[in-house]
Structure formats: structure tokens, C-alpha cells
Amino acid sequence: MNQRRGQLPATHAKYKEAIAACDSMDYIAYNVSQIAREFGLNGTNLGRQLRTHYPEVLEFRERARQRLGLDDGLPRGTRPWCKEQYAEAVGLLQADRYVTVQEAAERCNVSYSGLEQHLIFYHKELVGNRIKIREQATRQQRRGKITGRGTLHAPKPETIEVYAEALHLYRTTPMSVRKIAKQTGVSLRGLYDYLQTWYKDLVCERKGIPYEEGKPVEWSSVRRYNPATAAKYADAITRLKEGGLSTAKVAAEFGLHPECFRQYLKEHEPELYARQGMVKTESGRSMANHSMGKYKEALHLYATTTKSVKSLARRFGFNDCSFGQFIRRHFPELHEQHQKLVQQTKKTD
Known part of the structure; x- marks a missing residue:
């Protein structure tokens, strides 16, 4: 669809005089091919420029030549056989905005350049709508949504299959990414990239980071948090919150290293950590044990x-x-x- 969006400055300069001649009554007796030869240009390319960027010039010439009796009797508009040839591809593009013109041409076994020209000349509204959708999607890469290239922003089916089991474990267990990669036999670097690219919401959920689609994530503002470590200490923390036991006794009960357990409490359960270091006097006051x-x-x-x-x-x-x-x-x-x-x-x- 780049041809529909605009001309390169060099192309505009090349055809400028010939197009002005097409729009002038001085050359109304000439057909487009004759005008092209007058300016040393290819007739087919000049006709393509007119149909793509100056359709009003062609309409003016046709009306003026008919009025002057210069009509050559050649058919105008899309040919029936041409319309039939591209009908399936046009229908596909109208029904699915995620299909590109090249994909539609390949699926329907028609010429890509021919389909592109057919759309530009005879389906301007369809082309215009697709261009608007792409412009709105530019720089907004969201999973499952259209991109500025007109394609669906989603991983390839074969990539989804490779990481399916790893993704399931990441969703449903507190295992670290390294352990998941080792257990499922996938690349650790590849799994990291796959999660960061396509499932950043799950990564943020694990780390307790606020996530809003389309906005950058402030990774540095949040402490690193390992769900596997949280699961390791979860039961011991619950036991500790019930009260009555010291940190050392709870650590021994669950087979944990007491100093590592205290350090974890200090970082992730500061209120519980502070409470564990205090005892109550007979008057109800709290003091350090x-x-x-x-x-x-x-x-x-x-x-x-x-x-x-x-x-x-x-x-x-x-x-x-x-x-x-x-x-x-x-x-x-x-x-x-x-x-x-x-x-x-x-x-x-």
C-alpha cells in the first residue's frame, strides 16, 4: 500500500510536466501514451501514476474527449475477467484486516503486483480504510492486535508450541524460569525473551509490579521477588503469624536456615520481623526480647x-x-x- 500513501520527491519531479500536460486542453487530442512519448516516459508507468495519484485528471480527460468527439472507444474501468480474477483476494482483504496484500495474493494464487494495482485503481475505499487502521496502530505493539505493517502482533504457531509447556508451568507453579527451562528442555535465554515479549503481564504479576498495556514498566523501582522462594517460606510464615514460637524454633520445625529465614522476613515481611523481635511486659508494653x-x-x-x-x-x-x-x-x-x-x-x- 506504499504506492497509495504518496510519491517520492524524485518520482514527482520526473512525471510533473507530463501530468500537467495530461491536465491541459493543449494536449487533449493526445492519448496518455502519446503524451508519455513527448516527455520521454513510459506510457504504462505514466498511466499508473495518473490512476494512483491523479484519478481526477483521468476523469477530466475522459469527459473532455467525449465532449469533443475524441473518444477512442476503448473500455474504461475494471475488466470483467480482471474483476473475477481478483474477487476472492478482495473478499479476503475485506473480511480479515490482519491479512496483508501479499498473503492474500499467495492464498488466492494471483499476482501480488497485479492485485496491488487492482486495489489502488478500483478499491480506493478499501485501501484507504486499511491505511487508516495501520496508521492508528503504528508504534502500538500489543499482543493479538494489528501492527503498523498490517500483521497480527503475536508469536508464530511453531514458537507457541515450543514454549507451551514452559508457559503452563510459569502460570501455575512458583518455579523459577531457570528451573522451568531445564525441566522442559527449552533455551533459558529464549524463554526469557518469549515471556518478556509476549507475556510481560505475567512477568509483572509474578514480581508484584504494576502493569498497564502499552506503557513502559519501571523494573528498577521494584525489588526482585522470586516466587519459588516465597513458596519455600510460605508455611513457616503462616506458622510464625499464629504466634507463640520464636523465629529459630519455626525455622527448625520446617528445616530452614534460621539466619536466612530472618533475612527473608526482614526484606519481605518487615512488620512480622519487627514483631518477632518484641515481647510484651505485664503492663502490655512491647520491648525487645x-x-x-x-x-x-x-x-x-x-x-x-x-x-x-x-x-x-x-x-x-x-x-x-x-x-x-x-x-x-x-x-x-x-x-x-x-x-x-x-x-x-x-x-x-
Whole structure:
């Protein structure tokens, strides 16, 4: 359909004077072939230029020659045999916008160039509609939709067959692409390209990335996420959320490496990770589990003796400011109890 879209500047310059002569009453007595010879051109090519880009000039010449009695009596318009020859191909192009002119010519066993000229000359509306559809589809490659070339944007049937099993596993299992490629015997690079080209929506769904067809994907803004790893830790995370067990005990129960499990929780379940590191006091406050273990004995002495925070901190080898802040933040009632005990001891003395 490129011939219908426009002329090259060099072609326009080549035929410019001859076409002007065809549109002039000075040459009305000449037929197109005679005008072509006057300007050193091929008559068939000049006629093609007129029918493709200047049909109004041909209509003007036919009316003027009939009026002047110069009609040569030659038939105009499509020949019956020509119309019959290309009828099947034209019907195919009208019914299926995804079929190209070359494909239609091959299917119907007719000349490609002849079908192209037949469409340009006698089916201008069909050609115009197909050009509009292509122009609207330019730079909009969407799976299952028409492209600017007029073809369907979809993988070839043989490619679909090669990756059918791999695609099914990618849809229905948390297996990594590498494992899927190895199990199905397809190329890892080829499977990556196939998914990225034709099933980017599935790739984004796996990674938890927002996807909108026709818009670029911000891969760098989202953390890499492996569904196989998520499946590996899923049951352990559910057990951990039920409460009552430490991260280490849950990891041992499911045969996981405790440090790897903690790291995964920190990256993908930050709230659960933070909660696991906290315990509740009798007053309902949350505190770090390791802090309670660190200060437990010193707290007992602080509650039952008149030993100061500084002396207890020195005895157990930790910072007195941190110990004092820990008491005031998590056990304010213990601080008041200690102060009363100190005052009672002073009165007794």
C-alpha cells in the first residue's frame, strides 16, 4: 500500500510536466501514451501514476474527449475477467484486516503486483480504510492486535508450541524460569525473551509490579521477588503469624536456615520481623526480647534492693544510662517502687 500513501520527491519531479500536460486542453487530442512519448516516459508507468495519484485528471480527460468527439472507444474501468480474477483476494482483504496484500495474493494464487494495482485503481475505499487502521496502530505493539505493517502482533504457531509447556508451568507453579527451562528442555535465554515479549503481564504479576498495556514498566523501582522462594517460606510464615514460637524454633520445625529465614522476613515481611523481635511486659508494653534477657537479673535486684542504677550497671557490665532509660520506659512502676524502698531504708537508719 506504499504506492497509495504518496510519491517520492524524485518520482514527482520526473512525471510533473507530463501530468500537467495530461491536465491541459493543449494536449487533449493526445492519448496518455502519446503524451508519455513527448516527455520521454513510459506510457504504462505514466498511466499508473495518473490512476494512483491523479484519478481526477483521468476523469477530466475522459469527459473532455467525449465532449469533443475524441473518444477512442476503448473500455474504461475494471475488466470483467480482471474483476473475477481478483474477487476472492478482495473478499479476503475485506473480511480479515490482519491479512496483508501479499498473503492474500499467495492464498488466492494471483499476482501480488497485479492485485496491488487492482486495489489502488478500483478499491480506493478499501485501501484507504486499511491505511487508516495501520496508521492508528503504528508504534502500538500489543499482543493479538494489528501492527503498523498490517500483521497480527503475536508469536508464530511453531514458537507457541515450543514454549507451551514452559508457559503452563510459569502460570501455575512458583518455579523459577531457570528451573522451568531445564525441566522442559527449552533455551533459558529464549524463554526469557518469549515471556518478556509476549507475556510481560505475567512477568509483572509474578514480581508484584504494576502493569498497564502499552506503557513502559519501571523494573528498577521494584525489588526482585522470586516466587519459588516465597513458596519455600510460605508455611513457616503462616506458622510464625499464629504466634507463640520464636523465629529459630519455626525455622527448625520446617528445616530452614534460621539466619536466612530472618533475612527473608526482614526484606519481605518487615512488620512480622519487627514483631518477632518484641515481647510484651505485664503492663502490655512491647520491648525487645534480647533486652529483657540482658537486664532480667539486674531488674530483679533493682526491685528488691536499694542498689542504684549505676552500681547495678557497673556490676553487670552495661551502660548505666541505657539501663536507667530502659527501666523508665518499660517499668515506670518499678522505678517508683525502688524510690519508695530507698526512702524507707533512709527513715529506718
